[in-house]
Amino acid sequence: MIITILYYLLVAFAAGLMIWNLIKSRKWQEEVLYMIVLLPFLLRLLRLK
DSSP: OHHHHHHHHHHHHHHHHHHHHHHHOOOHHHHHHHHHHHHHHHHHHTTOO
16 A cells, blocks of 8 residues: 555656646647656556556
8 A cells, every 4th residue: 555655656756747847848849748758647647547
């Protein structure tokens, strides 16, 4: 149970960092890349595999 909570906290932290970088990004190519990479993290947080 604790490992599961830590796992989701780690995924949420990584997703938060990617969202922060997405917001700060100025180039549309980087924004698309961040969205593509962020999608699996968000699906994992929503427990959709």
